[in-house]
Amino acid sequence: MKIIVKGLSDERFLRPLGAITNLFFEDSETTFDTSINGDITVEIGYSVEDKLIKAYAKIEDGDNVFEEGIEKEVLSYSNLKELFTQEKRAVSHVFVSVLQKQTGVIQQWGFLTGVRPTKLLHKMLLNGDSKDTAHEKLREQYLISSEKIELMQRIVDRQLTMIPDLYELKNEVSIYIGIPFCPTKCAYCTFPAYAINGKQGSVDSFLGGLHYEIREIGSWLKDNGINITTVYYGGGTPTSISAEEMDMLYEEMVQSFPNVEKIREITVEAGRPDTITPEKLDVLNKWNIDRISINPQSYIQETLKAIGRHHTVEETIEKFHLARSMGMNNINMDLIIGLPGEGVEEFDYTLSETKKLMPESLTVHTLSFKRASEMTKNKQKYKVADRDEITQMMNHATSWTEEHGYVPYYLYRMKNILGNLENVGYSLPGQESIYNIMIMEEQQSIIGLGCGAASKFVDPSSGKITQFANPKEPKAYNENYIHYTNEKIKILNELFSSKITH
Numbered sequence: 001m002k003i004i005v006k007g008l009s010d011e012r013f014l015r016p017l018g019a020i021t022n023l024f025f026e027d028s029e030t031t032f033d034t035s036i037n038g039d040i041t042v043e044i045g046y047s048v049e050d051k052l053i054k055a056y057a058k059i060e061d062g063d064n065v066f067e068e069g070i071e072k073e074v075l076s077y078s079n080l081k082e083l084f085t086q087e088k089r090a091v092s093h094v095f096v097s098v099l100q101k102q103t104g105v106i107q108q109w110g111f112l113t114g115v116r117p118t119k120l121l122h123k124m125l126l127n128g129d130s131k132d133t134a135h136e137k138l139r140e141q142y143l144i145s146s147e148k149i150e151l152m153q154r155i156v157d158r159q160l161t162m163i164p165d166l167y168e169l170k171n172e173v174s175i176y177i178g179i180p181f182c183p184t185k186c187a188y189c190t191f192p193a194y195a196i197n198g199k200q201g202s203v204d205s206f207l208g209g210l211h212y213e214i215r216e217i218g219s220w221l222k223d224n225g226i227n228i229t230t231v232y233y234g235g236g237t238p239t240s241i242s243a244e245e246m247d248m249l250y251e252e253m254v255q256s257f258p259n260v261e262k263i264r265e266i267t268v269e270a271g272r273p274d275t276i277t278p279e280k281l282d283v284l285n286k287w288n289i290d291r292i293s294i295n296p297q298s299y300i301q302e303t304l305k306a307i308g309r310h311h312t313v314e315e316t317i318e319k320f321h322l323a324r325s326m327g328m329n330n331i332n333m334d335l336i337i338g339l340p341g342e343g344v345e346e347f348d349y350t351l352s353e354t355k356k357l358m359p360e361s362l363t364v365h366t367l368s369f370k371r372a373s374e375m376t377k378n379k380q381k382y383k384v385a386d387r388d389e390i391t392q393m394m395n396h397a398t399s400w401t402e403e404h405g406y407v408p409y410y411l412y413r414m415k416n417i418l419g420n421l422e423n424v425g426y427s428l429p430g431q432e433s434i435y436n437i438m439i440m441e442e443q444q445s446i447i448g449l450g451c452g453a454a455s456k457f458v459d460p461s462s463g464k465i466t467q468f469a470n471p472k473e474p475k476a477y478n479e480n481y482i483h484y485t486n487e488k489i490k491i492l493n494e495l496f497s498s499k500i501t502h
């Protein structure tokens, strides 16, 4: 689908308008080149005069003409970049509105294309806006629907109930530990995950590097009096290593990290049920791991086979019961909407199976065709439900969780997500994952250790974010982990220097 935009030449508009077009059409392309033939031509104009921004958009589609125009007061600005942000909003506003009229598709998130809507609401409230004012701004400035604003507010309220000191946690850090191995690679996966028996560098050498990182970062945190809020083991599948290896790793963590008794939550993803054994559960218990994740994704066996998860539905259920019987009392389960071959009927079945287990938390993802995955490369082979059916499944997830006592506590949106929906984390009240809230709301630094682990450093004074990524391939990690550890310590020294000197 090619969209020609007539009337604009400033290249800075191209990206935001392209992002909006993607909300309406799959595989779309937006261009200012009027010399080529497009599927839709949108005429756009705007002007700034007398403290007013005026913008309009028009689509002529055969005999039908769709038009949209707005006038907005110019808010105070201190440089031209800030003024341009206002112009961009006005143009995006008319562009999304005219496409809504032409296609009949209403964008619940308006033209907000960012992935963290709740962070925006937190920011407004932190800046002193009342809830009403903040909601009005979200409606006015981004055209977000009342339904989504209400969802955002519920989530923000839940987060602040769970973590009343959320805004003060910037002087602590959380830790992400990436274990890049899985029993086999799933078709939709873009995570750093390598078949554990594959040729990508040995598990032994990888763990050697990881132990080193844990020791060094732990020692820096101890020396500088910085506590840890949460620890999260992800990957890959952290339980794909042996019980002995897990035992030694957690021992290293407990010895190296400062004030371990003050860590509010330690999660280990045990995503693939085929990696869970009684011995490993014993190790998790021994080191007081609070929370694990066992991920069915779907309870339809054919789907699991189609996406390359080499385990059975029964195995998921059996391992869930095993974990429960061995004292695991905070279990998360991930479900995915829109897996190949699945529609409302299959998803409803998955929900009915979930009811039999009632995990403490449930994360409902919407399948996104991420660029690198096997599924994106073979879109023809993997037939997925259309936008309306995806929306229907999402609605079923919303009402099912509500009926069963779950509350939404975090959400994020993804690019290329089917139907422009969102991923929502639900939990039984009081069982929300603190790490998930920290990663979504970006109120503190998260230090990534291990393979493919991305660190996100949040400056405690300005809130400015610096990203830093460890290598994805085990081989590159094994060869360079000392360098990556030193680089992180350098960033930490800069960020926390004022805290360190007094």
Ligand code: SF4
Binding pocket: 181, 182, 184, 185, 186, 188, 189, 190, 191, 192, 193, 235, 236, 237, 271, 272
């Ligand atoms: S279990 Fe998770 S990390 Fe491993 S291959 Fe599958 S989707 Fe990727």
